[in-house]
Amino acid sequence: xxxxxxxxxGKLNMDEFAMGSANITGYYGPVISPWSTKGxxxxxxxxxxxxxxxxxxxxAVAARLALGATxxxxxxxxxxxxxxxxxxxxxVDIPAVLDPQDQRHHPQRIQSAVQQ
Numbered sequence: 001x002x003x004x005x006x007x008x009x010g011k012l013n014m015d016e017f018a019m020g021s022a023n024i025t026g027y028y029g030p031v032i033s034p035w036s037t038k039g040x041x042x043x044x045x046x047x048x049x050x051x052x053x054x055x056x057x058x059x060a061v062a063a064r065l066a067l068g069a070t071x072x073x074x075x076x077x078x079x080x081x082x083x084x085x086x087x088x089x090x091x092v093d094i095p096a097v098l099d100p101q102d103q104r105h106h107p108q109r110i111q112s113a114v115q116q
Contacts, residue, residue: 001070009066012056012057012059012060012069013026013027013028013029013031013055013056014026014031014053014054014055014056014057014071015052015053015055018053018054018072018074018077019053020052020053021051021052021053021080022049022051022055023049023050023051023052023053023055023056023081024049026056030049031049031050031055031056031059032047032048032049032050032059033048033049033050033055033059033062033084033085034059034062034063034085035048035062035085035086036048048084049084050062050081050084050085051080051081051083051084052076052077052078052079052080052081052084053071053072053077054069054071054072054073054077054078054081054089055081055084056069057069057070057071057078057081058071058078058081058082058084058085058087058089059081059085061085061087062085062086062087071089073089073091078090078091079091
C-alpha cells in the first residue's frame with residue numbers, strides 16, 4: 001500500500017493479540033459500534049459491539065471516519081466485523097498484497113494454529 005502511495009492516517013483499536021469475537025478486550029477499552037444508540041439521559045440504550053479482532057477498523061469505516069482500513073483475518077476477523085456494522089470486508093491471500101521479498105511487515109501466519 002505504501003509503495004503505491006497510500007497514506008497512513010492513524011491506528012485503530014482491536015482485540016488484544018488479534019484474538020476475539022466482540023472487540024471488548026482492546027488495550028484502549030472496548031470498541032463501540034457506530035450503530036449503538038444513546039437514550040435521552042445520555043446513557044447507552046443499545047451498546048453494540050463491532051465484532052471480530054479488526055472491529056476498530058470496521059467501526060471507523062462504518063462511521064465514515066475513514067474511506068477504508070486494514071486489518072488481519074485468520075478466522076473471520078475482517079469479515080465478521082464488516083457484517084456487524086454493514087460494510088464490506090475482504091480477506092485476500094497474503095502473497096496477493098505483500099512483496100514476497102520483504103518479510104519485515106508480514107503479519108504472522110497463525111491461521112493454521114487457530115483453526116486446529
